[in-house]
Amino acid sequence: MKNLWSGAEADRLVTHYAQQGHHADVALRVYTSRLLGIEPALVLHGGGNTSVKTRLRDVAGDEVEVLCVKGSGWDMGNIEPAGLPAVRLQPLRRLAALERLSDEDMVNAQRCNLMDASAPNPSVETLLHAFLPHKFIDHTHANAVLALSDQPDGIAICQDLYGNEMAIVDYVMPGFLLAKAAAAAHEQQPGVQGLILHKHGIFSFGETAEEAYERMIRMVTRAEQRIARVSVAVPAAAPVAAAPAADVLPLLRGALAQQLGDGRHQRWIASLRNGPAALAFVGRADLQQAAWSGVITPDHGIRIKNRPLVLSRPQPGALADWEADTAQRLDAYAADYRAYFERQNARVGGGRKQLDALPRVLLVPGVGVVAFGKSKADAEIAADLAETTITTLNWAEAVGRFEPLSEDHLFDMEYWPLEQAKLGKAAEAPLARQVVLVTGGAGAIGAATAKLFARHGAEVVVLDLDGEAAQAVAKSCGRHALGLACDVTDPQAVRAAFDAACLRFGGVDIVVSNAGAAWEGAIATLDDAVLRRSFELNFFSHQGVAQNAVRVMKAQGSGGALLFNVSKQAVNPGANFGAYGTSKAATLLLARQYALEHGADGIRVNAVNADRIRSGLLTEKMIASRASSRGLSEHDYMRGNLLQQEVTAEDVALAFVHQALEMKTTGGVTTVDGGNIAAALR
Ligand SMILES: [Zn+2]
Structure with a gap:
């Protein structure tokens, strides 16, 4: 050293x-x-x-x-x-x-x-x-x-x-x-x-x-x-066929999620380690015995529990069997943990309160070491401790036999109040343990939405056509947020972005399908190509995003929120905005269709209908020209609503956060326009 x-x-x-x-x-x-x-x-x-x-x-x-x-x-x-x-x-x-x-x-x-x-x-x-x-x-x-x-x-x-x-x-x-x-x-x-x-x-x-x-x-x-x-170098594991990690992680996340009632779930955020040492370790024939031995130093126990959970190898094409096997092993782990607690609590004369019986580290042959925490930061800590355990264990076995602390000592540390105090007892933010994915995330509304979700504790994935801009927004959302380039009209790119989100956090719980653009032109003379382009972005891309969202949410089996940005145009058309309005109207119906077909999966689907927001769709130049054509100052034009207040991207973001938190609403539309009776939904 x-x-x-x-x-x-x-x-x-x-x-x-x-x-x-x-x-x-x-x-x-x-x-x-x-x-x-x-x-x-x-x-x-x-x-x-x-x-x-x-x-x-x-x-x-x-x-x-x-x-x-x-x-x-x-x-x-x-x-x-x-x-x-x-x-x-x-x-x-x-x-x-x-x-x-x-x-x-x-x-x-x-x-x-x-x-x-x-x-x-x-x-x-x-x-x-x-x-x-x-x-x-x-x-x-x-x-x-x-x-x-x-x-x-x-x-x-x-x-x-x-x-x-x-x-x-x-x-x-x-x-x-x-x-x-x-x-x-x-x-x-x-x-x-x-x-x-x-x-x-x-x-x-x-x-x-x-x-x-x-x-x-x-x-x-x-x-x-x-x-x-x-010590000799641990030989690299021979590659084994296993299902892709992006498909496996949402299943694991779902297996760990605990129902809290009223459609709510206690979820966990994942960290995957699949470097050569991690893969070699989870590929060991004697994995169960090796992994079961314990933690290398007492204070790791509060973060990674007394033991990891060893799973079977997820075979490609046989994930349903693996999911059932995983559920059984998780039950056995919990039973084992409860028995450990009871045995040890009796030894110390009782009086301790059992902590949750869920593992923090899961070992998945062919996939890697998967750690879970109540935030991405916590999951990373647990994953670091799991990897350092593997390094130390390999060295210990080279020297002799790995024999860490006894169960008694482990319990005394895990249940020591002074040790538990290190974890902190701060109340969790309302969207903690949730992963949100926002498309069009570098635009005014998308960026405001991503940042507001981050402030409410969510782990954030920002997608935008402009990858650098997406990364910049992600950076402002926190150290662990992910920013990715994604053309939402390309189904393969959308699939790849959802896979990346699953690999980073374990899955996705809230999707804000926000990307959009407006093409202008009188409908009777509109070039077909323009109308089709508008439908590609303002309708079909939402469909592609929604399909992926439902796929991942169903794998997790713990519900979710699928939110769409529709527009005032979807219900109240404006002259020369036919290409935009018709595609957004179709998307409003799309939202209701998803609400209808996936309510039973606990997936809530809602839309925000916003108007007159300063953004890429309503530029300063457009504001100036529209205000003057109506004989208004820009100030009055932007406040031309019942409340006489300008509506901002942050107001739209707040509506999305509200929809993510509201557990008993689906198929709904939230209008964010300061009040406009002519455009009110009927
Ligand atoms: Zn120490």
Whole structure:
């Protein structure tokens, strides 16, 4: 493992943070925490922690000895001084004399001694940092160390590798007792450079940030070299015939979705990993046994549960059988999880509340590793942990036999309130766990719609003829949104776009079929080609999008919303807009046809009928000419409705969001025009 320390960068951060009033110790603590945090072979997603002991002045001007330790909710890779709350050190050290200390009292003591009452909770491993004397302390869950430690004889292997340079601490759950055990191990071997925490991770110590970091890298490198001596590359899996992932993922999503009543479902967002290592692993003949063994370090359990679910290979053309088999295996998994909970809850004397019995990681031979989360971000975290488990397991098997934490230890961590607190309990946004696909997504209405759905928590797919513009809108919707070029009049392109959405998120729940354009011309003399072109875009493309939407929603079996942008022209024709109005009128009927035929599938189909919106269909130039032909100012022309207010793309977007949330309406039309009795639906 490469040592990334740069003296120049360290100096730069010391200067930078000095300007914000931070001590050099804190700046250097930030620097090497980031160096550790950006290396996925050391820590992932908020794992690990670091600290520095320094002195601060309190508000009265007294100098206080403090421990600046990673705060809960911060990721080392992008930590700031605010992510290293300062805790008075002496009161924490006095706790070392206690025989026992409850979690509640520990957390309370840590919070009561914060220098800043609004700081985040200090790490659950704070006391371990406090009880050791070293100035800088680094802690990671390095894969290479875990591969050696997650073994039946892991302690002996580590003793052999590290001699008396590192003290070994047998597994104790994080918290007060681990802090005591670590302090005792250090007292027996005061000269060590760090600790190996059996089946958990590694600590390194230093008088400077550079020393602690250098020792971490050196000790992890030694573990890597030990593995390299025996490890052989996992042979690439022979390609096996399996159904396409884009067809498989919606079925999996559907299998996991839980009915909430009233047509609502608790859905999950997917992340697929199908690189060579993932495919080789899921192709193993002994997959069930290998995968069943557990998690590599205790804090992974809250994200990927105690075990993944192993599925059978989905054979092309036989997906119905596979779906039935998957449902059975999911039931068996849930039964197994409930039995695990009951057995363990009894062991600890009861009182725990069972978490959901659904897997977070599913292993699908021929397809890959599929992780699920309540958002794309969560699914990615679970997928990263699953992949790092595979790497570590492969290494562990090269060294000996992979044997991670026992079930008892796993349960204690999974059901530890301090660990669950890391997941956060914030209320979910109204469209969280839903995937929306918007066509014409770079236009005024499409972009406003995509952004509003994103603000309501949905995962977003933006399609537009202009791929770059689609990507720009997707970017403004969030890190995980997908922007794709798609000519919606090309059935193959539409199919490919839905496949891409399924591969990215696992499926699609809400489709806003919005792309459209208006051709002008008097109907009696209109060129046929113009009329046909208008029908291609304003009618047939909606049909193609709707067919794909229904295909994916039926595979998921958890309903959905299919929404169309029709126009005022669909019900109230305007002179010279025949090509547009007739095709939009057909699309309004198309919406009702889908509502009629797919209500029983729980697919709600509705349309928005909007008028006079500034967009590609109503340009500033058109507004100027229409206003002057009516003898109105542009201002009055745009407000020519009952409410006398201009109607915007955001207003149309709000109507689509409303339709997506409204569970008991189908076959409906929402008019968004500020009020126009002549154009009112009758
Ligand atoms: Zn840890």
